[in-house]
Amino acid sequence: MKKFYVTTPIYYVNDIASIGHAYTTFAADTLARWHRLKGEDVFFLTGLDENSQKTVKAAETAGVKDLKEYTNQMALKWTSTWKNLNISNNGFIRTTEAKHKKLVKEFFMKVYEKGDIYKGKYEGLYCEGCECFYTESDLVEGKCPFHKTEPKFISEENYFFKLTKYADKILTYIEKNPDFILPNSRKNEVVEFIKMGLKDISISRPNVDWGIPLPIDKNHHFWVWFDALPNYITGAPKYWPANCHLLAKDILRFHCVIWPAMLMSAGYDLPKQLFVHGFLTINGQKMSKSLGNAIDPNVLAQKYSVDSLRYYLMRSIPFGEDGDFSEKALITRTNTELADSLGNLLNRVVSMCEKYYDSKIPKAKEDKELSSKLDFKKIDSLILNYKLHEALAEIFYFVDQCNKYVNEKEPWNLAKNQKEDELEKVLFNLAESLRIISQLIYSFMPETAEKINEQLGFKLRDSFDLKWGNAKSKGIKKGETLFKKIGLTDGLKKSSNDGLKGGPRNGL
Ligand SMILES: [Zn+2]
Structure with missing residues (x-):
């Protein structure tokens, strides 16, 4: 049986779902359902990134002392959102799960034994929002391009991954597999970024006590992306390699450069395809937590209907491009x-x-x-x-x-x-x-x-049945109107600030 394994990025546990998260997840759900109807063996994975330092801060702010309890509470919000929005995911991975911690350590040991890890000193700029290091040239007016905040200067001993060793291999791979990164504009961006010259990346942080400790040094915990990316294997090991990773453009480099290099080093197959979509703006404005206009999809689904929301987002915005969300x-x-x-x-x-x-x-x-x-x-x-x-x-x-x-x-x-x-x-x-x-x-x-x-009076089958006259009806049963018309003013009148909360993942 043909297999189809599709993933969304794992979302930060300390946020609540925004319309941006819902957008990616609707697209993944649409693909998963379509491939199931085609009779394929589908696995659809989504989940949560819980090992980030943001989790620690957010729990503090929320006044919850027990981090485990905090992540459990937040995870419940996420799973209930996906249930509300009729998401048919097969798996829900949380990176605090024991099976994930075990896999990350094993993954790391493979990379380590390959000779791709070394200890060094890191000095540079770190954006806590992105949880990544930036060079001066990445910044816009000295600030993180996604968070508009000044990154912190950090000087510390870290373990490094030899990303540079894989630069040519990734370029060759992209050249031989022109559909590996889609759309083409994103592929070109990745190629250009690699050609500008990669640097080895720091993959550990000292002096933190949340996350996964390095098997070779207990004083270091994994940098969150090195721990997050392998979730795609933990979540469905039998289905690896994924057929499709869906992601937004702000996490392009992690998925299209670092992740393939990590996989090559550890000796895993690469995912078949990475599809990168754009950002949503809200009524023409950039959505962000700080601007307070990240919309809660639960509120919209309740106000209109889940299917109106799903239809609108999938129909209105050319997938892969930036788009504007407008209630009107x-x-x-x-x-x-x-x-x-x-x-x-x-x-x-x-x-x-x-x-x-x-x-x-x-x-x-x-x-x-x-x-x-x-x-x-x-x-x-x-x-x-x-x-x-x-x-x-x-x-x-x-x-x-x-x-x-x-x-x-x-x-x-x-x-x-x-x-x-x-x-x-x-x-x-x-x-x-x-x-x-x-x-x-x-x-x-x-x-x-x-x-x-x-x-x-038909029964919806679990695979396509498109032959004319093939199905038997047990008789017409008139039901409620499929979609009630919404008065433009009615709809917008109720759109007070109740929907305007939640948070983006790196600006989405
Ligand atoms: Zn940032």
Whole structure:
């Protein structure tokens, strides 16, 4: 069986989920669900980075003395958020887990035995927000490009990883595997960064007592990224190498340079693909904790619906590029594409089957005039190439074609004029189209797909069943409207500051 292993980055445990975290996680969920429907053996991993020094600070601020208790409390918030947002992750890794600590130590020993670790003195600039070292040239006006804060000058004894040893190997690998880092613009950025010259990196911090101690020196704990990246192996060892790591552009270097080098050194396979997406702005403004405009996705999902939010984010922002989150645009898309196009189509078909066929779906032949408007191969290929927004556009093109079909065929007139055969054909084809549409939107809007099937009396299968006329309906059962229209002022009026909290991971 073909395997598909997809990951999100692990998020800092001391934050609560923001719309940025939800965005990455929705995309991973969409991919996972799509590959499951294709009959693949899917593993979808997300989780938490708990060994950071930020955790210690945040627990102090929160007044919780026991760090374990603090991380447990926070982890519960994360898992309940993913449950609220209908995320179908198979695994949830926490880097404080014993199995992870064990793997990191083993991983390190492989690197150490390879001769890639040495002790040295580090002097330089460290951003506590990013938890990484910067050179002067990385800074913008002397400040961290992501946190806009001045990094601290640090001088200490550290263990170093020989990153420089792998520079050429990574370049060769990227050249031989042009799809390793996507989109291309990000690949070029990585190549340029490596060509400018890498430096060995410090992978330990002395005098801290939270995190994972180095097996060769108890006075040192792992630098958080050296401990965080191997989560992708701990979380699903049997599925390694991952088919796809999804990440935002601020953690590009860690994933596309340091992680491949670590894997090469320790003797593991590299992930098949890294897909880097952009940042979200909020109503045109950069989102950040300090600006106080990081939106809690739980609040939005409750206010609108999980599926409106999922649809809007996947449909509006070309995946891979920066995008703007606007509640007004979410409302507009919900009202037009979800309520007017999709919801109305279902409502019309269900009502006519109730009225003309005693709540049954008539049997008839496939009408190529309609079915030829759907291009499954194209949609599949768009999704496999991370063009999630275009895939949705293509699916909704077909929804529009179905509505057009209703308007042109005028089934109510067919009924009035007793054109039985023609009426049967039209309603059968519309119901079948909706059944197939439900499978296509399932990865994006799982709850809506379920509702469509319930109303049409079909059972949503766990793999694609796209053959026309293949499924049996147990009868129409009219349900609630799929998407209620939202008054623009109603929606925005309620958008007080209750949604404006939470925090980004490195500026997302
Ligand atoms: Zn920073």
